[in-house]
Amino acid sequence: MIRVLQIVTYMGRGGLETMIMNYYRNIDRNKVQFDFLVHRQEEADYDKEIVALGGKIYHMPMLNPFSKSYFNALDSFFKEHKYDIVHCHLDCMSAYPLKIAQKNGVRVRIAHSHSKSQDKNIKYPIKLYSKRLIPQYATHLFSCGKEAGDWMFCGHEYTIINNAIDAQKYLFNRDVAKKVRTELNINDDALVVGHVGRFNPPKNHDFIIDVFNKIYQKNNTAKLILVGAGNGQQNIIDKVKNLALSDSVLFLGNRTDVNKILQAMDVFLFPSLYEGLPLSIIEAQAAGLPCVISDNVPPECIKTDRVFHYSLEKPLDFWANKIIEAAKIEKNDTYDEIVASGFDIKNNANKLQNFYTSFCYGE
Numbered sequence: 001m002i003r004v005l006q007i008v009t010y011m012g013r014g015g016l017e018t019m020i021m022n023y024y025r026n027i028d029r030n031k032v033q034f035d036f037l038v039h040r041q042e043e044a045d046y047d048k049e050i051v052a053l054g055g056k057i058y059h060m061p062m063l064n065p066f067s068k069s070y071f072n073a074l075d076s077f078f079k080e081h082k083y084d085i086v087h088c089h090l091d092c093m094s095a096y097p098l099k100i101a102q103k104n105g106v107r108v109r110i111a112h113s114h115s116k117s118q119d120k121n122i123k124y125p126i127k128l129y130s131k132r133l134i135p136q137y138a139t140h141l142f143s144c145g146k147e148a149g150d151w152m153f154c155g156h157e158y159t160i161i162n163n164a165i166d167a168q169k170y171l172f173n174r175d176v177a178k179k180v181r182t183e184l185n186i187n188d189d190a191l192v193v194g195h196v197g198r199f200n201p202p203k204n205h206d207f208i209i210d211v212f213n214k215i216y217q218k219n220n221t222a223k224l225i226l227v228g229a230g231n232g233q234q235n236i237i238d239k240v241k242n243l244a245l246s247d248s249v250l251f252l253g254n255r256t257d258v259n260k261i262l263q264a265m266d267v268f269l270f271p272s273l274y275e276g277l278p279l280s281i282i283e284a285q286a287a288g289l290p291c292v293i294s295d296n297v298p299p300e301c302i303k304t305d306r307v308f309h310y311s312l313e314k315p316l317d318f319w320a321n322k323i324i325e326a327a328k329i330e331k332n333d334t335y336d337e338i339v340a341s342g343f344d345i346k347n348n349a350n351k352l353q354n355f356y357t358s359f360c361y362g363e
Contacts, residue, residue: 004087010038065096085109108139117274162343196228199228204312267291271294282301
């Protein structure tokens with residue numbers, strides 16, 4: 001069995017972490033096993049499942065490229081634990097673990113880009129500097145999509161690894177939709193707008209609330225479902241209270257049943273400031289939802305004919321009207337479209353498994 005070390009910040013229920021878990025669940029764990037090197041001390045959402053699947057979790061101090069003690073801890077780790085393959089998911093900061101992995105003789109060192117950005121949105125210049133170091137220390141470059149790869153790897157060749165999902169789990173089911181609405185105390189005739197994403201600035205939750213406020217003024221039966229957690233959540237809760245929308249906005253936190261929650265929605269709203277290739281958009285399309293997204297979201301995420309993208313410069317009323325219009329589109333089965341687009345997990349997990357095993361089994 002090959003043990004591959006996945007290097008992450010922590011295994012919370014975010015997009016890149018969920019993507020890793022989708023692959024982990026579907027890979028042949030008799031051939032390939034995942035271990036995790038995390039940069040937080042607290043237990044995260046997926047930790048128990050990782051252990052149940054046979055993975056090991058190791059803890060590092062918070063990543064600090066100026067800390068000698070951090071590099072000493074990394075060096076000690078790689079001296080004690082021998083891996084042939086490390087797969088790093090720290091975006092710009094991947095250079096530093098990969099440098100120490102190279103020093104300790106790790107043969108296959110993968111840097112994986114999960115997001116594009118804009119230089120003006122990078123708070124620390126060290127990140128812009130660090131991403132240019134990555135090709136010196138990585139043997140392979142992976143990306144979730146073209147824009148994320150172009151941004152992260154600065155002209156170097158990379159391989160796209162799809163943010164694949166188990167499409168079968170997301171098939172639209174009217175009975176599930178009705179059951180979830182009943183559990184959430186949402187009427188059958190209510191207009192339900194939904195969003196799945198961490199409460200951090202790129203997801204643009206302020207804009208989501210502003211647009212929903214306009215929708216509510218046009219239709220006071222409307223409900224907004226927000227799935228996710230994060231440091232910015234309290235600010236959004238306060239904003240919802242100030243707008244007197246608390247009875248109409250549902251904060252569901254992190255959920256293990258996103259595939260079911262999506263069934264209760266009429267339309268999916270995703271007005272991000274920037275993205276790589278968001279997993280949640282693929283999930284929403286697999287659930288048959290019409291999706292209204294910003295034109296900052298890469299168009300390569302569009303896999304069905306029910307995704308509509310608009311500029312964030314458009315007025316709030318424009319966005320509200322487009323969402324109300326999209327919500328009238330009847331949901332249907334999009335399984336074949338998701339599979340045909342290459343985003344079903346089964347084939348993708350097999351490809352990644354073959355990549356890993358080719359270095360040890362010669363397959």
